[in-house]
Amino acid sequence: MYKVLIVDDEVGIREVVKKYCALEGFSTLEAEDGLEAISKVKAGGVDIVIMDVMMPELDGFSAVREIRKFSSIPIIMLSARTETYDRINGFEIGIDDYITKPFSPKELMLRIRAVMSRAGNGVKSEIFESGKLKVDFTARIVYVDGERVDLSPKEYDLLFFMVKNKGIALSREKLLNEVWGYDFYGDDRTLDTHIKLLRKSLGVCSEYIVTLRGMGYRFEA
Amino acid sequence: MYKVLIVDDEVGIREVVKKYCALEGFSTLEAEDGLEAISKVKAGGVDIVIMDVMMPELDGFSAVREIRKFSSIPIIMLSARTETYDRINGFEIGIDDYITKPFSPKELMLRIRAVMSRAGNGVKSEIFESGKLKVDFTARIVYVDGERVDLSPKEYDLLFFMVKNKGIALSREKLLNEVWGYDFYGDDRTLDTHIKLLRKSLGVCSEYIVTLRGMGYRFEA
DNA sequence: ATATCTTATAACTTAATTATGACAATATTA
DNA sequence: TAATATTGTCATAATTAAGTTATAAGATAT
Numbered sequence: 241m242y243k244v245l246i247v248d249d250e251v252g253i254r255e256v257v258k259k260y261c262a263l264e265g266f267s268t269l270e271a272e273d274g275l276e277a278i279s280k281v282k283a284g285g286v287d288i289v290i291m292d293v294m295m296p297e298l299d300g301f302s303a304v305r306e307i308r309k310f311s312s313i314p315i316i317m318l319s320a321r322t323e324t325y326d327r328i329n330g331f332e333i334g335i336d337d338y339i340t341k342p343f344s345p346k347e348l349m350l351r352i353r354a355v356m357s358r359a360g361n362g363v364k365s366e367i368f369e370s371g372k373l374k375v376d377f378t379a380r381i382v383y384v385d386g387e388r389v390d391l392s393p394k395e396y397d398l399l400f401f402m403v404k405n406k407g408i409a410l411s412r413e414k415l416l417n418e419v420w421g422y423d424f425y426g427d428d429r430t431l432d433t434h435i436k437l438l439r440k441s442l443g444v445c446s447e448y449i450v451t452l453r454g455m456g457y458r459f460e461a
Numbered sequence: 462m463y464k465v466l467i468v469d470d471e472v473g474i475r476e477v478v479k480k481y482c483a484l485e486g487f488s489t490l491e492a493e494d495g496l497e498a499i500s501k502v503k504a505g506g507v508d509i510v511i512m513d514v515m516m517p518e519l520d521g522f523s524a525v526r527e528i529r530k531f532s533s534i535p536i537i538m539l540s541a542r543t544e545t546y547d548r549i550n551g552f553e554i555g556i557d558d559y560i561t562k563p564f565s566p567k568e569l570m571l572r573i574r575a576v577m578s579r580a581g582n583g584v585k586s587e588i589f590e591s592g593k594l595k596v597d598f599t600a601r602i603v604y605v606d607g608e609r610v611d612l613s614p615k616e617y618d619l620l621f622f623m624v625k626n627k628g629i630a631l632s633r634e635k636l637l638n639e640v641w642g643y644d645f646y647g648d649d650r651t652l653d654t655h656i657k658l659l660r661k662s663l664g665v666c667s668e669y670i671v672t673l674r675g676m677g678y679r680f681e682a
Numbered sequence: 683a684t685a686t687c688t689t690a691t692a693a694c695t696t697a698a699t700t701a702t703g704a705c706a707a708t709a710t711t712a
Numbered sequence: 713t714a715a716t717a718t719t720g721t722c723a724t725a726a727t728t729a730a731g732t733t734a735t736a737a738g739a740t741a742t
Contacts, residue, residue: 455614
């Protein structure tokens with residue numbers, strides 16, 4: 241069943257949206273500010289977020305920016321303003337639709353349905369999957385054996401580069417240049433260490449990273 | 462460098478896409494309507510087109526139809542509608558991908574890259590194959606009789622050099638210089654030993670390495 | 683055929699490369 | 713700012729490969 245997270249500091253707005261969601265057969269979850277919203281999305285189980293722009297603690301745009309760091313969940317913004325600035329800004333940070341206050345609950349429901357179907361049918365994430373490993377490049381999420389695995393930024397970068405170049409022998413130099421940048425002149429063992437960390441994070445999938453002695457590594461899946 | 466032609470009548474959208482292209486290292490060109498788009502594609506130098514459907518003068522679909530008469534350039538459509546009709550119609554006339562507004566620029570960039578790599582920027586393996594031996598230089602993998610064989614770095618280097626110079630008589634001196642380096646003054650038997658190891662690894666394909674008594678070796682395949 | 687030269691092989695020693703754990707420096711987040 | 717997580721460095725261990733030596737096997741020429 242669809243779960244909608246309603247984020248607004250005004251309880252009146254939350255109640256209205258909640259009521260209409262119930263009529264449509266969606267279950268709901270509420271949050272009073274951006275921080276609460278972030279932790280509820282992180283906790284999982286949420287399918288779509290309806291978020292107000294103006295809120296105490298953490299405003300809507302900032303909250304979306306945070307959420308987009310770890311999730312590609314559909315987000316619809318509620319904005320009191322109609323200016324182009326908001327629209328552009330919103331799309332830039334990755335919202336899926338916006339609606340200006342005052343809005344008719346009917347219209348909001350229509351938008352929810354539209355975004356939902358788009359998320360399900362149209363827009364597909366770029367995903368790599370092989371064996372027990374699944375890498376969602378769009379959401380920046382990695383699953384090992386069905387379980388979600390948290391990787392550090394460098395681990396992500398390293399894994400992403402290797403997966404994108406799977407089956408290709410990658411020299412240590414190439415990896416350092418591409419993942420760390422051409423201006424990195426660090427320790428010889430830095431790459432080893434991060435390969436070690438990545439392998440540890442990947443658990444049973446660590447074997448996909450093959451050591452090519454005297455050369456570098458290759459990702460095989 | 463990649464040049465992206467952005468076709469949209471809304472300057473706001475053009476600006477956002479332009480900005481993200483810059484972040485990705487793509488240079489951009491703009492057009493306000495279909496007619497302008499056609500002439501800019503005709504002028505050349507464009508690698509990919511991002512085009513809105515709804516535009517004055519000449520709409521996106523009509524413009525694509527025109528462009529397809531003289532060019533197979535990758536085209537991604539921006540559509541405000543989600544209806545199936547648009548999708549089908551779009552692919553029919555030869556677009557490469559479509560994305561519905563509102564869209565996240567991040568996703569657009571992913572699509573651009575996907576279309577780019579599909580258009581032929583993908584990595585092709587450099588492979589040598591003869592009889593029962595197959596050498597994948599890109600993956601750095603050797604197959605003998607369909608089975609994968611693990612070679613040590615020196616074995617790889619030696620094999621790669623011999624395969625690259627197949628059919629040519631290679632003196633011991635030449636081999637030592639090229640594979641070991643001009644500064645190597647080692648034992649006389651070092652080369653023998655590695656030829657032995659390589660032959661052992663190659664199994665039934667060991668006969669491809671022919672001994673030229675008093676001279677060196679030749680790779681025959 | 684056999685003396686002589688060249689190459690092949692096995693066993694061994696040395697060298698090089700990668701993996702790892704501990705820690706310090708740095709950046710992030712609450 | 714304090715707490716936390718991430719990144720980079722270093723010393724050292726583990727692993728794998730390379731090089732050397734002695735000897736055997738095989739070719740070549742006389």
